Amino acid sequence: MNDDRPTRRRVLAATGAGLVGAVAGCSAPSGTSSIEGGPTRDIDRDNTADGSSFTEVYESIIDSVTQVRVFGVSDPLTDDEGRGQGSGFLYDENHLVTNDHVVADGEEVDLQYINGDWTGTRLVGTDYFSDLAVLEVDHAPDDATPLSLSDERPVVGQEVLAIGNPYGLEGSMSKGIVSGIERSVNAPDRQFSFPDVVQTDAAVNPGNSGGPLVDLDGNVVGVVHAGGGNNIGFAISAALADRVVPTLIDDGEYDHSYLGIGLLSVDRIVAEENGLEAATGVAVTDIVSGGPADGVLEGATSTVERRGEPIPVGGDVIFEIDGEPIPDRHALATHLALETSPDETVEISLWRDGSETTESLTLGTRSR
Known part of the structure; x- marks a missing residue:
């Protein structure tokens, strides 16, 4: 920035x-x-x-x-x-x-x-x-007390309640469970994904957005973001809100870490085409010119078609960041969102040219 x-x-x-x-x-x-x-x-x-x-x-x-x-x-x-x-x-x-x-x-x-x-x-x-x-x-009633963000990471199967105003129906509540954690959900413009999203089967409809998804102790597990249809709703995690909200209060904005890469989770086919022993990690498909990864990481050098889809070949495959496993793109997004800040230097363990190596990379700031 x-x-x-x-x-x-x-x-x-x-x-x-x-x-x-x-x-x-x-x-x-x-x-x-x-x-x-x-x-x-x-x-x-x-x-x-x-x-x-x-x-x-x-x-x-x-x-x-x-x-x-x-x-x-x-x-x-x-x-x-x-x-x-x-x-x-x-x-x-x-x-x-x-x-x-x-x-x-x-x-x-x-x-x-x-x-x-x-x-x-x-x-x-x-x-x-x-x-x-x-x-x-300007005003809060005497009975309105601040809600606490949960300091525990949610788990699949945990009971939760979504409270808000679907379709303007004030004070509505729906019950469900946490049905998925550490999701990354595409933004409307699809230029990035919201990180560390909590998935729930509690009914979430237009008007619930911004309301709390709470556990049975009344702690906020997530800030309801959107309903995906077919009994799937999403909420921005309390862990991410706990990082962002205090900074918004103090500074009016929040800076997110940025790698500057195109990526793809490694599945069996990607692993086979790149000589990997296991289907885990994140394949670097391309590098954003002038971004933090430019000159540090390497994107795919070619693609092959498998089952009608282009498969990246020859680029880096990220396994770990600062010693933490990165099994897929969701884990990468969550790690960047919760564990790093712009201008920090991270150690990236990766697969390159048939062997493992490590690169140091200084993170940038994501811009819109």
Whole structure:
């Protein structure tokens, strides 16, 4: 990253309050934008069921989950002209976490808590590469307490709850399990993948984006990112959010490590064509000119066609980074996201020209 490129925080500061209000949705001065509401859930009804342990989790955190309403954009998911919506949750007393894609390009952003209260916001920072954003809130109800990011890595089979506002249906909850971990999911422009994504079979629909995926202790396992259909949903992991969100609060932006390579997970066919003893690792298919790997790593020198697909031959195959195994592209993305930072030098163990070797590489910063 060029030293003279202004940070997002400096850009926001330089534009003044008027533009910040237009981008972030500060609809009134701080301290005057809270409007109380009347939630239907506070109506005293007879003959209500006892609920379950899931009800207890829901009741313990629902006051901290908000509906996010974004004005000035067209929402392709709801066909709502000039308006989009999603979910978010309190990260600390003053800040709310949601998705970058929920608030991106919005002119105004309002939040409504489950108790009916409304509040204005200011944009603090966004990160396109993790799909995370932070808003500063003017007001939080007394019962709304910050949610904790889980300090444990999720495991497949773990029960989780997705809480948010699918299709604008406020305060909804769905139950499922963690059905996959350490996924990398293609971004809409397919120029990169979101790293360290948690997969779940809990129902996730438009409007859930930005809401919490929680464990049965109410800790946030992930920030809901998208529904993939066919009972597959995705969430940005708490581990990645724990790295990105504090930096967004402090600096308004977050820098991601960048290798500058094209890559392909090694399967049996790739292993056979490159003389590998095992189908593991990441094949370097090409090198981005001028990127961190340029002059350090080697891309494929040719391709062969197997089963109608081009198979890279002759390039490096990455096995380890700093001693940690890299069995596939998902592991590579997770390692770069959670264990490295730009300008760090890493040791890469790889297969080149029929033998193992090691190269030192200084990571760059990913740019959009």
